Amino acid sequence: MSTSTVETFESSLKELNISMTRTEPANFEATIESLVSSPAVGVPLDSYEGLSLSNTSVETPPTPQLLKSSETGVTPVGKAIAEYGTLVLDSDSAGTEPVGLYPPHHVGIVRENDVLETVDSVGRHLESRFAAGKSSIFATGVSSTGDMGSLVEGVHGPKNVDVVLITDR
Amino acid sequence: MSSQRTRRRKAEQLRTLLETQSESIQKNVDHLNQARYEAVNRFERFEELRSEARKIKENSIEELPSLLETLQDQVEANGGHVYLAKDAEDANRYITNVAASKDAETLVKSKSMTTEEIEVNDALEEIGVDVWETDLGEFVLQVAEEAPSHLVGPSLHKSRDEVATLFNRVFEPDEPFETAEELTEFARDYLGDQIREADIGMTGANFILAESGTITLVTNEGNARKSAVTPNTHIAVAGVEKVIPNADTLQPFVELISKTATGQDLPQYVSMLTPPVESPTIDFDEPDAPLGSGDAEREFHLVLIDNGRMEMRDDEQLKETLYCIRCGACANSCGNFQHVGGHAFGGETYTGGIATGWEAGIEDLQTAGEFNDLCTGCSRCVNACPVKIDIPWINTVVRDRLNRERAPSDFEFLVEGLTPDSEETVDLQKRFFGNFDTVATLGSATAPVSNWLANLGPVRALMDRAFGIAPERDLPEFKRETLADWFANRGSTVPEATAERTVVLYPDVYTNYVLTNRGKAAIHTLEALGVHVELATPIESGRAPLSQGMIQTATNLAEDVAADLRPHLDEGRDLVMIEPSDLAMVRREYDKLLDADAFERLSENSYDVMEYVYGLLANGADINELAEVNDSIAYHSHCQQRTMGVDAYTEAVFEEFGVDFVTSDVECCGMAGSFGYKSQYYELSMDLGSNLAEQFEGTDRTIVASGTSCTEQLSTLFRREVTHPIEVIAPSGP
Numbered sequence: 001m002s003t004s005t006v007e008t009f010e011s012s013l014k015e016l017n018i019s020m021t022r023t024e025p026a027n028f029e030a031t032i033e034s035l036v037s038s039p040a041v042g043v044p045l046d047s048y049e050g051l052s053l054s055n056t057s058v059e060t061p062p063t064p065q066l067l068k069s070s071e072t073g074v075t076p077v078g079k080a081i082a083e084y085g086t087l088v089l090d091s092d093s094a095g096t097e098p099v100g101l102y103p104p105h106h107v108g109i110v111r112e113n114d115v116l117e118t119v120d121s122v123g124r125h126l127e128s129r130f131a132a133g134k135s136s137i138f139a140t141g142v143s144s145t146g147d148m149g150s151l152v153e154g155v156h157g158p159k160n161v162d163v164v165l166i167t168d169r
Numbered sequence: 170m171s172s173q174r175t176r177r178r179k180a181e182q183l184r185t186l187l188e189t190q191s192e193s194i195q196k197n198v199d200h201l202n203q204a205r206y207e208a209v210n211r212f213e214r215f216e217e218l219r220s221e222a223r224k225i226k227e228n229s230i231e232e233l234p235s236l237l238e239t240l241q242d243q244v245e246a247n248g249g250h251v252y253l254a255k256d257a258e259d260a261n262r263y264i265t266n267v268a269a270s271k272d273a274e275t276l277v278k279s280k281s282m283t284t285e286e287i288e289v290n291d292a293l294e295e296i297g298v299d300v301w302e303t304d305l306g307e308f309v310l311q312v313a314e315e316a317p318s319h320l321v322g323p324s325l326h327k328s329r330d331e332v333a334t335l336f337n338r339v340f341e342p343d344e345p346f347e348t349a350e351e352l353t354e355f356a357r358d359y360l361g362d363q364i365r366e367a368d369i370g371m372t373g374a375n376f377i378l379a380e381s382g383t384i385t386l387v388t389n390e391g392n393a394r395k396s397a398v399t400p401n402t403h404i405a406v407a408g409v410e411k412v413i414p415n416a417d418t419l420q421p422f423v424e425l426i427s428k429t430a431t432g433q434d435l436p437q438y439v440s441m442l443t444p445p446v447e448s449p450t451i452d453f454d455e456p457d458a459p460l461g462s463g464d465a466e467r468e469f470h471l472v473l474i475d476n477g478r479m480e481m482r483d484d485e486q487l488k489e490t491l492y493c494i495r496c497g498a499c500a501n502s503c504g505n506f507q508h509v510g511g512h513a514f515g516g517e518t519y520t521g522g523i524a525t526g527w528e529a530g531i532e533d534l535q536t537a538g539e540f541n542d543l544c545t546g547c548s549r550c551v552n553a554c555p556v557k558i559d560i561p562w563i564n565t566v567v568r569d570r571l572n573r574e575r576a577p578s579d580f581e582f583l584v585e586g587l588t589p590d591s592e593e594t595v596d597l598q599k600r601f602f603g604n605f606d607t608v609a610t611l612g613s614a615t616a617p618v619s620n621w622l623a624n625l626g627p628v629r630a631l632m633d634r635a636f637g638i639a640p641e642r643d644l645p646e647f648k649r650e651t652l653a654d655w656f657a658n659r660g661s662t663v664p665e666a667t668a669e670r671t672v673v674l675y676p677d678v679y680t681n682y683v684l685t686n687r688g689k690a691a692i693h694t695l696e697a698l699g700v701h702v703e704l705a706t707p708i709e710s711g712r713a714p715l716s717q718g719m720i721q722t723a724t725n726l727a728e729d730v731a732a733d734l735r736p737h738l739d740e741g742r743d744l745v746m747i748e749p750s751d752l753a754m755v756r757r758e759y760d761k762l763l764d765a766d767a768f769e770r771l772s773e774n775s776y777d778v779m780e781y782v783y784g785l786l787a788n789g790a791d792i793n794e795l796a797e798v799n800d801s802i803a804y805h806s807h808c809q810q811r812t813m814g815v816d817a818y819t820e821a822v823f824e825e826f827g828v829d830f831v832t833s834d835v836e837c838c839g840m841a842g843s844f845g846y847k848s849q850y851y852e853l854s855m856d857l858g859s860n861l862a863e864q865f866e867g868t869d870r871t872i873v874a875s876g877t878s879c880t881e882q883l884s885t886l887f888r889r890e891v892t893h894p895i896e897v898i899a900p901s902g903p
């Protein structure tokens with residue numbers, strides 16, 4: 001993974017009106033606090049070594065009430081596609097899918113190494129997930145519709161998305 | 170019903186839509202088109218992925234039975250259920266049984282054309298299940314009790330004001346809705362409640378991966394995501410043609426579908442779910458218990474619909490329809506669709522150009538016949554389709570089949586001498602236009618008397634009654650001296666032995682009998698640039714009968730043309746053509762009508778006349794031998810010319826001349842061969858023409874068009890002479 005992949009990712013996100021915040025693991029909690037609006041719900045970050053939401057205002061584990069009333073949902077992001085600014089959300093039993101979907105604001109946490117260049121390059125990731133009976137979602141930009149006569153953002157899914165990029169050092 | 174009555178009824182229906190829906194449809198579709206052109210232009214691998222996607226679909230349909238088997242095994246191994254339904258009734262029986270077994274009271278749906286096809290909402294409501302459409306466009310239609318008018322934007326025939334009026338009447342809010350934001354917010358909250366309470370979530374599936382049992386859903390709103398994972402029970406309904414092998418074969422579609430559908434680089438959401446999904450169950454009745462903590466389990470049913478598809482698979486001509494990923498680009502790129510939308514240009518479920526294939530396959534020929542004539546064969550959809558379906562050809566094939574079923578008319582005696590294709594059942598209007606070469610030969614032989622006669626009131630009335638020729642239209646004026654006569658008397662002025670190049674010029678029917686000046690201009694130009702010209706025998710290319718669905722007649726003509734041209738090609742002559750629709754025959758449609766060798770030989774050696782001139786100039790021919798061009802020009806190229814990408818040569822030649830010119834950018838002039846002459850379509854044709862008229866409104870430039878139809882349409886619109894580009898640059902000569 002080269003710097004330029006991350007730069008491409010950032011500029012694709014910008015085109016989608018999504019801002020990307022770089023943070024080192026040490027500053028993770030402060031970064032999260034600066035981005036979320038309360039109440040916030042999150043998925044425990046078990047798969048991310050050294051990162052946790054426990055010392056933040058983000059509530060875990062998710063409940064139906066939290067899904068319904070939270071302003072922000074915080075989730076891990078399995079892979080990201082630089083070319084399109086796409087977040088590959090890997091569904092899991094912790095609730096990444098609904099937490100990234102119900103609240104009007106989604107904060108996706110991406111590890112630098114998980115940013116890949118193209119749709120093609122996440123093929124292997126998808127293939128192994130599907131083979132194991134798992135599901136993933138490409139989320140590109142915010143939920144929107146043109147069905148009411150002009151483009152409106154924030155329909156059944158989030159109206160705002162933020163990306164937190166965990167840099168190695 | 171008499172043919173004339175049928176035609177009047179059709180005209181009436183189109184008129185109503187032009188008055189009520191046209192504005193909204195045009196606005197929305199224009200926007201989709203613009204975005205599509207931009208998305209495709211900035212995506213370098215578009216053509217490469219189209220070919221890939223096409224191959225994947227070809228292979229998948231070929232191997233469908235074994236893919237279905239793999240899929241069924243895999244879904245069951247994953248813990249889901251698969252039901253292969255032979256038709257709508259069968260599917261609905263299964264689905265209502267599942268609903269009953271769950272004691273379901275409500276079901277939420279995301280957008281799915283296939284569920285429209287089987288009318289599952291009615292079946293569910295009959296057993297007391299409340300069904301809610303969660304796609305906002307579908308929701309609008311559910312509230313309005315209307316049918317979708319577009320594959321992707323089902324309610325795009327409705328303006329915001331209309332939706333606001335509808336919602337204010339039905340939902341009686343305290344503060345009336347006005348803006349799109351207010352309407353969206355209301356619908357989201359309203360449907361959000363329904364989704365949380367629903368017992369079952371129903372989705373379609375854009376693609377299904379056989380090897381893993383993964384279904385792919387493409388949405389922008391996020392409603393499919395919610396509908397699929399909020400209720401514990403998920404039913405996915407899809408046509409059998411949606412199955413492809415695996416994630417690898419999914420990739421090109423993911424990158425293509427929204428580019429051609431809405432002009433977005435990727436859809437907002439592509440859900441790739443391998444159900445029953447791992448996401449925890451969500452019980453809104455236990456608001457504070459962590460997700461997934463109850464003992465509820467997820468249940469998944471995949472209902473695969475045949476409903477005629479397996480028969481389509483065995484039908485060499487209709488089979489291609491099954492490759493369709495329902496992106497709607499063929500509708501958006503279609504001039505007629507832009508003006509009347511899917512309520513006219515569509516059948517029971519499907520809309521736009523490809524609807525002919527779908528409706529013929531899943532309903533019947535007659536259903537497709539209701540709207541099939543709205544495809545004029547302009548071919549603007551051909552380059553738009555992400556899976557390279559030859560949509561005009563499917564329309565032609567269905568037209569041909571319909572022709573064979575039609576009952577003979579009372580006016581049969583009028584068309585003696587007009588080839589009735591293989592059987593005498595083609596309707597008279599189609600036979601008249603399909604045999605335009607015969608009409609032209611007679612007209613020319615008896616000109617100018619035939620021209621005077623044809624324009625007399627009683628004759629026009631009879632023409633309307635018998636053939637449905639719109640009395641408002643000027644008829645072509647046949648020349649007594651045809652181009653072939655003129656050339657036979659005059660001969661060539663550049664001897665073949667000394668010429669740099671030699672060509673055989675094809676005198677299409679219009680050039681030969683009506684617009685002879687453009688033929689002479691072509692000869693003068695070529696000769697001035699040192700080219701020896703031979704004139705081919707004037708044999709109609711087959712375009713006229715093909716456009717009427719008379720494939721046999723068209724094939725016979727194509728073979729005659731090929732036989733006539735063969736010796737010329739043997740002599741090493743290049744084939745030069747003036748009429749773009751005939752060039753398109755040779756380059757595209759002959760592929761279907763002739764054997765591969767004959768087709769390749771003709772298509773590879775054929776040139777648009779301006780393309781040829783461009784080539785000559787680029788290879789050192791002296792532009793000073795041609796006319797001096799001082800006029801500024803308004804140029805309208807031809808739909809099929811654009812599909813072939815040869816319009817650029819005319820513009821390039823104008824540039825060589827330093828001409829000040831503007832070009833139109835409408836998809837179609839509206840005339841489209843015989844279409845604009847037909848009384849039932851006259852108004853629609855003029856409505857399309859008005860867009861073109863707007864582009865050149867008030868211009869004092871010389872109006873120039875490449876195609877005959879466009880020339881006629883523009884002459885009607887502007888009441889002045891419209892010439893071919895070759896006439897602009899041709900030097901005078903003998």
Ligand code: SF4
Pocket residue numbers: 320492493494495496497498499500523550553554555556557558560
């Ligand atoms: S035929 Fe092609 S362009 Fe038309 S809807 Fe299907 S995939 Fe899209």
